Amino acid sequence: MNWQMPTANSLEPYWMPFTANRQFKAHPRMIARAEGMYYYTDRGDALLDGSSGLFCVGAGHGRKQIAEAAHRTLLELDYAPAFQYGHPLSFELARRVAAVTPGDLNYIFFTNSGSESVDTALKIALAYHRARGEGQRQRLVGREKGYHGVNFGGISVAGMMPNKKAFGVGLPGCAHMRHTWLEENRFTPGQPEHGAELANDLQRLVDLHGEDTIAACIVEPIAGSVGCIVPPKGYLDRLREICDTYGIVLIFDEVITGFGRTGKQFGADSFGVTPDLMTLAKALTNGVVPMGAVACSEKIYETITGAAPDMAVELFHGYTYSGCPVASAAGLATRDIFEEEGLVERAAAMSPRFLEGLFALKDLAVVTDIRGYGLFGTLDIAPKDRPGARGNQLIQELFDAGLIIKMTGDSLLVSPPLICEDAHLDELFTKIRDVLKTH
Numbered sequence: 003m004n005w006q007m008p009t010a011n012s013l014e015p016y017w018m019p020f021t022a023n024r025q026f027k028a029h030p031r032m033i034a035r036a037e038g039m040y041y042y043t044d045r046g047d048a049l050l051d052g053s054s055g056l057f058c059v060g061a062g063h064g065r066k067q068i069a070e071a072a073h074r075t076l077l078e079l080d081y082a083p084a085f086q087y088g089h090p091l092s093f094e095l096a097r098r099v100a101a102v103t104p105g106d107l108n109y110i111f112f113t114n115s116g117s118e119s120v121d122t123a124l125k126i127a128l129a130y131h132r133a134r135g136e137g138q139r140q141r142l143v144g145r146e147k148g149y150h151g152v153n154f155g156g157i158s159v160a161g162m163m164p165n166k167k168a169f170g171v172g173l174p175g176c177a178h179m180r181h182t183w184l185e186e187n188r189f190t191p192g193q194p195e196h197g198a199e200l201a202n203d204l205q206r207l208v209d210l211h212g213e214d215t216i217a218a219c220i221v222e223p224i225a226g227s228v229g230c231i232v233p234p235k236g237y238l239d240r241l242r243e244i245c246d247t248y249g250i251v252l253i254f255d256e257v258i259t260g261f262g263r264t265g266k267q268f269g270a271d272s273f274g275v276t277p278d279l280m281t282l283a284k285a286l287t288n289g290v291v292p293m294g295a296v297a298c299s300e301k302i303y304e305t306i307t308g309a310a311p312d313m314a315v316e317l318f319h320g321y322t323y324s325g326c327p328v329a330s331a332a333g334l335a336t337r338d339i340f341e342e343e344g345l346v347e348r349a350a351a352m353s354p355r356f357l358e359g360l361f362a363l364k365d366l367a368v369v370t371d372i373r374g375y376g377l378f379g380t381l382d383i384a385p386k387d388r389p390g391a392r393g394n395q396l397i398q399e400l401f402d403a404g405l406i407i408k409m410t411g412d413s414l415l416v417s418p419p420l421i422c423e424d425a426h427l428d429e430l431f432t433k434i435r436d437v438l439k440t441h
Protein backbone atom coordinates (compact mmCIF):
# COMPACT_ATOMS: atom_id res chain seq x y z
CA MET A 3 0.00 0.00 0.00
CA ASN A 4 1.28 3.43 -0.88
CA TRP A 5 0.75 4.99 2.54
CA GLN A 6 2.92 7.31 4.58
CA MET A 7 2.69 8.09 8.27
CA PRO A 8 1.59 11.72 8.57
CA THR A 9 4.25 14.03 9.96
CA ALA A 10 3.55 16.03 13.11
CA ASN A 11 2.49 19.02 11.01
CA SER A 12 0.47 17.14 8.46
CA LEU A 13 -3.08 18.28 7.71
CA GLU A 14 -3.90 14.84 6.37
CA PRO A 15 -5.51 13.03 9.35
CA TYR A 16 -8.30 15.54 9.81
CA TRP A 17 -11.23 14.70 7.52
CA MET A 18 -12.90 18.09 7.23
CA PRO A 19 -16.70 18.34 7.12
CA PHE A 20 -18.45 19.79 4.04
CA THR A 21 -15.03 20.69 2.61
CA ALA A 22 -13.12 20.07 -0.59
CA ASN A 23 -10.46 18.25 1.46
CA ARG A 24 -7.85 17.76 -1.26
CA GLN A 25 -8.09 21.35 -2.42
CA PHE A 26 -8.02 22.71 1.13
CA LYS A 27 -5.02 20.65 2.20
CA ALA A 28 -3.09 21.87 -0.84
CA HIS A 29 -4.06 25.52 -0.13
CA PRO A 30 -5.16 25.80 3.50
CA ARG A 31 -7.15 28.79 4.75
CA MET A 32 -6.31 28.89 8.44
CA ILE A 33 -7.97 31.12 11.01
CA ALA A 34 -5.95 31.83 14.15
CA ARG A 35 -8.14 34.14 16.24
CA ALA A 36 -11.25 36.28 16.17
CA GLU A 37 -12.54 39.49 17.72
CA GLY A 38 -15.65 41.57 17.10
CA MET A 39 -16.48 41.50 13.39
CA TYR A 40 -13.13 40.05 12.30
CA TYR A 41 -11.12 36.87 12.07
CA TYR A 42 -7.33 36.97 11.84
CA THR A 43 -5.06 34.60 9.99
CA ASP A 44 -1.92 33.19 11.59
CA ARG A 45 -0.05 35.96 9.73
CA GLY A 46 -2.26 38.55 11.41
CA ASP A 47 -4.29 39.49 8.32
CA ALA A 48 -7.85 40.60 9.14
CA LEU A 49 -10.84 38.85 7.54
CA LEU A 50 -14.27 40.42 7.86
CA ASP A 51 -16.84 37.85 9.01
CA GLY A 52 -19.59 38.07 6.40
CA SER A 53 -21.60 35.06 7.58
CA SER A 54 -21.38 35.19 11.41
CA GLY A 55 -19.19 32.09 11.28
CA LEU A 56 -21.83 29.67 10.10
CA PHE A 57 -24.73 31.96 11.10
CA CYS A 58 -23.95 31.40 14.77
CA VAL A 59 -21.92 34.36 16.02
CA GLY A 60 -24.70 36.95 16.24
CA ALA A 61 -23.11 38.85 19.11
CA GLY A 62 -19.72 39.01 17.39
CA HIS A 63 -16.50 37.25 18.26
CA GLY A 64 -14.47 37.06 21.44
CA ARG A 65 -17.26 37.92 23.88
CA LYS A 66 -15.51 37.77 27.26
CA GLN A 67 -18.81 37.55 29.14
CA ILE A 68 -19.53 34.20 27.49
CA ALA A 69 -15.99 32.87 27.86
CA GLU A 70 -15.89 33.83 31.54
CA ALA A 71 -19.29 32.28 32.28
CA ALA A 72 -18.16 29.06 30.58
CA HIS A 73 -14.85 29.12 32.46
CA ARG A 74 -16.47 29.70 35.85
CA THR A 75 -18.91 26.87 35.22
CA LEU A 76 -16.25 24.42 34.12
CA LEU A 77 -14.44 24.98 37.40
CA GLU A 78 -17.60 24.62 39.46
CA LEU A 79 -19.56 21.86 37.74
CA ASP A 80 -17.77 20.14 34.88
CA TYR A 81 -20.57 17.68 34.11
CA ALA A 82 -23.84 16.51 35.57
CA PRO A 83 -25.81 13.51 34.29
CA ALA A 84 -28.58 14.72 32.00
CA PHE A 85 -30.99 11.86 32.72
CA GLN A 86 -32.90 11.76 36.01
CA TYR A 87 -30.69 14.48 37.57
CA GLY A 88 -30.67 18.22 37.05
CA HIS A 89 -28.50 21.28 37.60
CA PRO A 90 -29.78 24.84 37.85
CA LEU A 91 -28.22 26.29 34.69
CA SER A 92 -30.19 24.20 32.18
CA PHE A 93 -33.49 24.99 33.94
CA GLU A 94 -32.64 28.67 33.95
CA LEU A 95 -31.69 28.65 30.27
CA ALA A 96 -34.93 26.83 29.38
CA ARG A 97 -36.83 29.55 31.24
CA ARG A 98 -34.96 32.32 29.42
CA VAL A 99 -35.45 30.74 25.98
CA ALA A 100 -39.14 30.02 26.65
CA ALA A 101 -39.55 33.68 27.62
CA VAL A 102 -38.72 34.76 24.05
CA THR A 103 -40.25 31.94 21.97
CA PRO A 104 -43.65 32.81 20.48
CA GLY A 105 -47.09 31.53 21.48
CA ASP A 106 -47.16 28.57 23.86
CA LEU A 107 -43.77 27.16 22.81
CA ASN A 108 -42.88 27.05 26.47
CA TYR A 109 -41.05 23.73 26.87
CA ILE A 110 -37.41 23.49 25.84
CA PHE A 111 -35.62 20.20 25.05
CA PHE A 112 -31.84 20.61 24.77
CA THR A 113 -29.64 18.95 22.15
CA ASN A 114 -26.09 19.57 20.91
CA SER A 115 -26.64 20.78 17.36
CA GLY A 116 -29.17 21.80 14.77
CA SER A 117 -29.15 18.30 13.25
CA GLU A 118 -30.01 16.75 16.59
CA SER A 119 -32.71 19.35 17.14
CA VAL A 120 -34.32 18.38 13.84
CA ASP A 121 -34.29 14.65 14.53
CA THR A 122 -35.54 15.33 18.06
CA ALA A 123 -38.44 17.42 16.73
CA LEU A 124 -39.43 14.74 14.22
CA LYS A 125 -39.38 12.12 16.99
CA ILE A 126 -41.42 14.35 19.31
CA ALA A 127 -44.03 14.76 16.56
CA LEU A 128 -44.28 10.98 16.12
CA ALA A 129 -44.42 10.39 19.89
CA TYR A 130 -47.13 13.04 20.24
CA HIS A 131 -49.44 11.33 17.76
CA ARG A 132 -48.79 7.96 19.33
CA ALA A 133 -49.57 9.35 22.80
CA ARG A 134 -52.94 10.56 21.52
CA GLY A 135 -53.78 7.23 19.95
CA GLU A 136 -52.85 8.14 16.37
CA GLY A 137 -49.67 6.12 16.03
CA GLN A 138 -50.55 5.45 12.39
CA ARG A 139 -49.50 9.00 11.55
CA GLN A 140 -45.93 8.36 10.45
CA ARG A 141 -45.42 10.33 7.26
CA LEU A 142 -43.09 13.30 7.45
CA VAL A 143 -43.32 16.13 4.95
CA GLY A 144 -40.42 18.40 4.02
CA ARG A 145 -39.66 20.64 1.09
CA GLU A 146 -37.35 20.72 -1.90
CA LYS A 147 -34.23 22.85 -1.28
CA GLY A 148 -34.71 22.46 2.49
CA TYR A 149 -31.74 21.88 4.79
CA HIS A 150 -32.34 20.19 8.11
CA GLY A 151 -28.87 19.07 9.13
CA VAL A 152 -27.15 15.82 8.37
CA ASN A 153 -28.72 13.09 10.47
CA PHE A 154 -30.98 10.50 8.89
CA GLY A 155 -34.26 12.15 9.83
CA GLY A 156 -33.03 15.54 8.70
CA ILE A 157 -31.70 14.41 5.32
CA SER A 158 -34.86 12.40 4.68
CA VAL A 159 -37.14 15.43 4.94
CA ALA A 160 -34.62 17.87 3.45
CA GLY A 161 -34.34 18.71 -0.21
CA MET A 162 -30.74 19.46 -1.16
CA MET A 163 -29.77 16.63 -3.47
CA PRO A 164 -25.99 16.41 -2.82
CA ASN A 165 -26.66 15.97 0.91
CA LYS A 166 -28.93 13.01 0.21
CA LYS A 167 -27.79 11.07 -2.79
CA ALA A 168 -24.77 9.26 -1.33
CA PHE A 169 -26.65 8.09 1.73
CA GLY A 170 -29.28 5.66 0.64
CA VAL A 171 -33.03 5.99 0.63
CA GLY A 172 -33.48 7.57 4.06
CA LEU A 173 -36.53 7.21 6.28
CA PRO A 174 -39.53 5.61 4.61
CA GLY A 175 -42.68 7.66 4.24
CA CYS A 176 -41.16 11.07 3.62
CA ALA A 177 -42.71 13.37 1.03
CA HIS A 178 -41.65 16.75 -0.28
CA MET A 179 -43.47 19.91 -1.24
CA ARG A 180 -42.08 22.03 -4.04
CA HIS A 181 -39.62 24.80 -3.14
CA THR A 182 -40.70 28.43 -3.38
CA TRP A 183 -37.96 29.88 -5.61
CA LEU A 184 -39.75 31.35 -8.62
CA GLU A 185 -38.32 33.06 -11.68
CA GLU A 186 -40.81 35.91 -11.37
CA ASN A 187 -39.63 36.70 -7.82
CA ARG A 188 -36.01 37.31 -8.85
CA PHE A 189 -34.34 40.40 -7.31
CA THR A 190 -37.17 40.96 -4.80
CA PRO A 191 -36.08 42.30 -1.42
CA GLY A 192 -38.14 40.95 1.48
CA GLN A 193 -41.14 38.69 0.98
CA PRO A 194 -42.01 38.03 -2.66
CA GLU A 195 -45.53 38.45 -4.02
CA HIS A 196 -45.76 35.18 -5.95
CA GLY A 197 -45.97 31.63 -4.67
CA ALA A 198 -48.33 31.44 -1.67
CA GLU A 199 -50.30 28.78 -3.55
CA LEU A 200 -47.28 26.44 -3.39
CA ALA A 201 -48.33 25.73 0.21
CA ASN A 202 -51.24 23.79 -1.29
CA ASP A 203 -48.71 21.05 -2.03
CA LEU A 204 -49.35 19.98 1.55
CA GLN A 205 -53.05 19.69 0.78
CA ARG A 206 -52.16 17.56 -2.25
CA LEU A 207 -50.11 15.22 -0.05
CA VAL A 208 -53.05 14.96 2.33
CA ASP A 209 -55.28 14.11 -0.62
CA LEU A 210 -52.76 11.58 -1.91
CA HIS A 211 -51.90 9.77 1.32
CA GLY A 212 -54.85 10.36 3.62
CA GLU A 213 -55.25 13.06 6.24
CA ASP A 214 -54.61 10.76 9.19
CA THR A 215 -51.27 9.44 7.91
CA ILE A 216 -49.21 12.64 8.09
CA ALA A 217 -47.42 13.33 11.37
CA ALA A 218 -45.53 16.53 10.67
CA CYS A 219 -44.54 19.13 8.15
CA ILE A 220 -41.13 20.74 8.56
CA VAL A 221 -39.88 23.88 6.82
CA GLU A 222 -37.35 26.59 7.42
CA PRO A 223 -39.29 29.87 7.56
CA ILE A 224 -36.55 31.23 5.28
CA ALA A 225 -34.77 28.43 3.42
CA GLY A 226 -31.25 29.16 4.66
CA SER A 227 -28.45 26.88 3.52
CA VAL A 228 -29.66 26.84 -0.07
CA GLY A 229 -29.50 30.64 -0.07
CA CYS A 230 -32.13 32.76 1.65
CA ILE A 231 -35.37 31.85 -0.08
CA VAL A 232 -37.84 34.14 1.69
CA PRO A 233 -41.40 32.78 2.04
CA PRO A 234 -43.90 34.32 -0.39
CA LYS A 235 -46.52 36.50 1.27
CA GLY A 236 -49.26 34.26 2.70
CA TYR A 237 -47.30 31.01 2.20
CA LEU A 238 -46.59 30.19 5.86
CA ASP A 239 -50.13 31.23 6.89
CA ARG A 240 -51.51 28.74 4.38
CA LEU A 241 -49.25 25.95 5.69
CA ARG A 242 -50.46 26.71 9.22
CA GLU A 243 -54.06 26.58 8.07
CA ILE A 244 -53.66 23.18 6.39
CA CYS A 245 -51.81 21.76 9.42
CA ASP A 246 -54.61 22.98 11.70
CA THR A 247 -57.29 21.48 9.49
CA TYR A 248 -55.73 18.00 9.49
CA GLY A 249 -53.96 17.87 12.88
CA ILE A 250 -50.47 17.91 11.34
CA VAL A 251 -47.63 19.13 13.58
CA LEU A 252 -45.99 22.18 12.01
CA ILE A 253 -42.25 22.41 12.68
CA PHE A 254 -40.23 25.53 11.90
CA ASP A 255 -36.52 24.87 11.61
CA GLU A 256 -35.17 28.15 12.97
CA VAL A 257 -31.56 27.04 13.37
CA ILE A 258 -30.46 29.96 11.16
CA THR A 259 -33.41 32.32 11.46
CA GLY A 260 -33.64 32.13 15.28
CA PHE A 261 -32.38 34.80 17.67
CA GLY A 262 -32.61 37.98 15.67
CA ARG A 263 -31.44 37.12 12.16
CA THR A 264 -34.78 38.22 10.68
CA GLY A 265 -35.01 41.43 12.74
CA LYS A 266 -37.37 39.82 15.26
CA GLN A 267 -36.58 37.05 17.73
CA PHE A 268 -37.67 34.34 15.29
CA GLY A 269 -38.85 33.95 11.73
CA ALA A 270 -42.16 32.93 13.31
CA ASP A 271 -42.44 36.44 14.76
CA SER A 272 -41.42 38.14 11.53
CA PHE A 273 -43.97 36.26 9.45
CA GLY A 274 -46.69 36.13 12.11
CA VAL A 275 -47.09 32.33 12.09
CA THR A 276 -46.47 30.17 15.16
CA PRO A 277 -45.44 26.54 14.68
CA ASP A 278 -46.01 23.67 17.13
CA LEU A 279 -42.31 22.84 17.39
CA MET A 280 -39.32 25.01 16.66
CA THR A 281 -35.73 23.83 16.23
CA LEU A 282 -32.90 26.05 17.44
CA ALA A 283 -29.08 25.96 17.68
CA LYS A 284 -26.21 28.19 16.48
CA ALA A 285 -26.82 31.65 18.04
CA LEU A 286 -28.22 30.00 21.18
CA THR A 287 -24.67 30.05 22.57
CA ASN A 288 -23.26 32.54 20.05
CA GLY A 289 -21.56 29.52 18.51
CA VAL A 290 -19.16 29.26 21.47
CA VAL A 291 -20.23 25.82 22.75
CA PRO A 292 -22.24 23.32 20.68
CA MET A 293 -25.88 23.40 21.74
CA GLY A 294 -29.29 23.07 20.15
CA ALA A 295 -32.86 23.04 21.39
CA VAL A 296 -36.41 22.18 20.44
CA ALA A 297 -39.08 24.59 21.65
CA CYS A 298 -42.28 22.65 22.13
CA SER A 299 -45.91 23.70 22.53
CA GLU A 300 -47.64 23.15 25.85
CA LYS A 301 -50.16 20.90 24.14
CA ILE A 302 -47.51 18.54 22.78
CA TYR A 303 -45.53 18.45 26.03
CA GLU A 304 -48.63 17.81 28.12
CA THR A 305 -49.93 15.13 25.76
CA ILE A 306 -46.67 13.15 25.80
CA THR A 307 -45.95 13.50 29.51
CA GLY A 308 -49.62 12.94 30.40
CA ALA A 309 -49.81 9.66 28.48
CA ALA A 310 -47.07 7.94 30.50
CA PRO A 311 -47.77 6.06 33.74
CA ASP A 312 -46.53 7.46 37.05
CA MET A 313 -42.82 6.97 37.78
CA ALA A 314 -42.09 6.30 34.10
CA VAL A 315 -39.84 8.07 31.63
CA GLU A 316 -42.20 9.81 29.20
CA LEU A 317 -39.96 10.34 26.17
CA PHE A 318 -37.23 7.78 25.52
CA HIS A 319 -34.93 10.30 23.93
CA GLY A 320 -32.05 12.53 25.01
CA TYR A 321 -28.32 13.09 24.72
CA THR A 322 -25.50 12.65 27.23
CA TYR A 323 -24.77 16.35 26.82
CA SER A 324 -28.37 17.67 26.70
CA GLY A 325 -28.24 20.98 28.61
CA CYS A 326 -24.71 20.31 29.89
CA PRO A 327 -23.43 22.90 32.35
CA VAL A 328 -20.88 24.67 30.14
CA ALA A 329 -23.28 25.00 27.21
CA SER A 330 -26.07 26.23 29.48
CA ALA A 331 -23.73 28.82 30.97
CA ALA A 332 -22.70 29.99 27.50
CA GLY A 333 -26.37 30.14 26.51
CA LEU A 334 -27.28 32.23 29.55
CA ALA A 335 -24.42 34.68 28.97
CA THR A 336 -25.47 34.94 25.32
CA ARG A 337 -29.06 35.70 26.36
CA ASP A 338 -27.72 38.44 28.67
CA ILE A 339 -25.73 40.03 25.86
CA PHE A 340 -28.64 39.87 23.41
CA GLU A 341 -30.91 41.58 25.93
CA GLU A 342 -28.42 44.13 27.30
CA GLU A 343 -27.34 45.21 23.83
CA GLY A 344 -30.78 44.93 22.19
CA LEU A 345 -29.28 42.86 19.37
CA VAL A 346 -32.60 41.81 17.87
CA GLU A 347 -33.71 45.44 17.59
CA ARG A 348 -30.26 46.29 16.27
CA ALA A 349 -30.63 43.70 13.50
CA ALA A 350 -33.96 45.29 12.54
CA ALA A 351 -32.38 48.74 12.52
CA MET A 352 -29.44 47.65 10.33
CA SER A 353 -31.58 45.67 7.90
CA PRO A 354 -32.57 48.48 5.47
CA ARG A 355 -28.94 49.51 4.99
CA PHE A 356 -27.90 45.86 4.62
CA LEU A 357 -30.55 45.13 2.00
CA GLU A 358 -29.77 48.35 0.15
CA GLY A 359 -26.07 47.43 -0.04
CA LEU A 360 -26.87 43.87 -1.09
CA PHE A 361 -29.33 44.78 -3.84
CA ALA A 362 -26.97 47.48 -5.15
CA LEU A 363 -24.85 44.58 -6.47
CA LYS A 364 -27.58 43.80 -9.00
CA ASP A 365 -25.66 45.49 -11.83
CA LEU A 366 -22.84 42.92 -11.70
CA ALA A 367 -23.04 40.74 -14.79
CA VAL A 368 -22.31 37.53 -12.93
CA VAL A 369 -25.15 37.98 -10.39
CA THR A 370 -28.32 36.13 -11.49
CA ASP A 371 -30.55 36.71 -8.45
CA ILE A 372 -30.52 38.51 -5.11
CA ARG A 373 -32.75 37.70 -2.15
CA GLY A 374 -32.73 39.13 1.36
CA TYR A 375 -34.60 39.59 4.60
CA GLY A 376 -33.48 41.03 7.94
CA LEU A 377 -29.72 40.63 8.15
CA PHE A 378 -29.61 37.65 5.81
CA GLY A 379 -29.19 37.74 2.06
CA THR A 380 -27.94 35.76 -0.90
CA LEU A 381 -26.32 36.47 -4.24
CA ASP A 382 -26.74 33.75 -6.84
CA ILE A 383 -23.75 33.64 -9.16
CA ALA A 384 -23.79 32.28 -12.71
CA PRO A 385 -22.08 28.87 -12.68
CA LYS A 386 -18.95 28.26 -14.72
CA ASP A 387 -17.91 24.87 -16.20
CA ARG A 388 -19.97 22.83 -13.71
CA PRO A 389 -22.23 23.76 -10.77
CA GLY A 390 -20.21 24.85 -7.75
CA ALA A 391 -16.88 25.30 -9.52
CA ARG A 392 -17.04 29.09 -9.59
CA GLY A 393 -18.36 29.09 -6.02
CA ASN A 394 -15.36 27.10 -4.82
CA GLN A 395 -13.03 29.47 -6.61
CA LEU A 396 -14.83 32.44 -5.03
CA ILE A 397 -14.22 31.14 -1.50
CA GLN A 398 -10.49 31.53 -2.12
CA GLU A 399 -10.80 34.88 -3.90
CA LEU A 400 -12.99 36.35 -1.16
CA PHE A 401 -10.55 35.04 1.46
CA ASP A 402 -7.64 36.64 -0.37
CA ALA A 403 -9.64 39.90 -0.42
CA GLY A 404 -10.13 39.71 3.38
CA LEU A 405 -13.61 38.22 3.60
CA ILE A 406 -15.10 35.01 4.95
CA ILE A 407 -18.50 34.27 3.43
CA LYS A 408 -20.40 30.98 3.40
CA MET A 409 -20.88 29.65 -0.12
CA THR A 410 -23.42 27.00 -1.05
CA GLY A 411 -22.64 25.86 -4.56
CA ASP A 412 -22.61 29.10 -6.57
CA SER A 413 -24.52 31.16 -4.02
CA LEU A 414 -22.99 33.62 -1.55
CA LEU A 415 -24.78 33.58 1.80
CA VAL A 416 -24.30 36.94 3.47
CA SER A 417 -25.29 37.24 7.14
CA PRO A 418 -23.02 39.47 9.21
CA PRO A 419 -23.03 39.46 13.01
CA LEU A 420 -25.90 41.52 14.43
CA ILE A 421 -23.37 43.91 16.00
CA CYS A 422 -22.28 45.16 12.54
CA GLU A 423 -22.00 48.87 11.89
CA ASP A 424 -22.39 50.90 8.71
CA ALA A 425 -18.64 50.86 8.02
CA HIS A 426 -18.59 47.03 8.20
CA LEU A 427 -21.42 46.78 5.69
CA ASP A 428 -19.64 49.24 3.37
CA GLU A 429 -16.46 47.16 3.62
CA LEU A 430 -18.40 43.94 3.05
CA PHE A 431 -20.19 45.06 -0.11
CA THR A 432 -17.17 46.91 -1.54
CA LYS A 433 -15.05 43.79 -1.20
CA ILE A 434 -17.74 41.53 -2.66
CA ARG A 435 -18.08 43.92 -5.62
CA ASP A 436 -14.33 44.05 -6.16
CA VAL A 437 -14.15 40.26 -6.34
CA LEU A 438 -17.29 39.65 -8.39
CA LYS A 439 -16.57 42.30 -11.00
CA THR A 440 -13.53 40.32 -12.15
CA HIS A 441 -15.85 37.45 -13.18
Ligand code: PLP
Nearest residue numbers: 115116117149150151255257258
Ligand atom coordinates in the same frame (compact mmCIF):
# COMPACT_ATOMS: atom_id res chain seq x y z
N1 PLP B 1 -31.26 23.15 10.26
C1 PLP B 1 -30.95 24.26 9.60
C2 PLP B 1 -32.04 25.13 9.06
C3 PLP B 1 -29.61 24.63 9.42
O1 PLP B 1 -29.31 25.73 8.74
C4 PLP B 1 -28.61 23.81 9.98
C5 PLP B 1 -27.20 24.15 9.80
O2 PLP B 1 -26.83 25.04 9.08
C6 PLP B 1 -28.99 22.65 10.65
C7 PLP B 1 -30.31 22.34 10.78
C8 PLP B 1 -27.96 21.72 11.20
O3 PLP B 1 -27.27 22.29 12.25
P1 PLP B 1 -25.90 21.64 12.76
O4 PLP B 1 -24.89 21.88 11.72
O5 PLP B 1 -25.65 22.38 14.05
O6 PLP B 1 -26.17 20.20 13.01
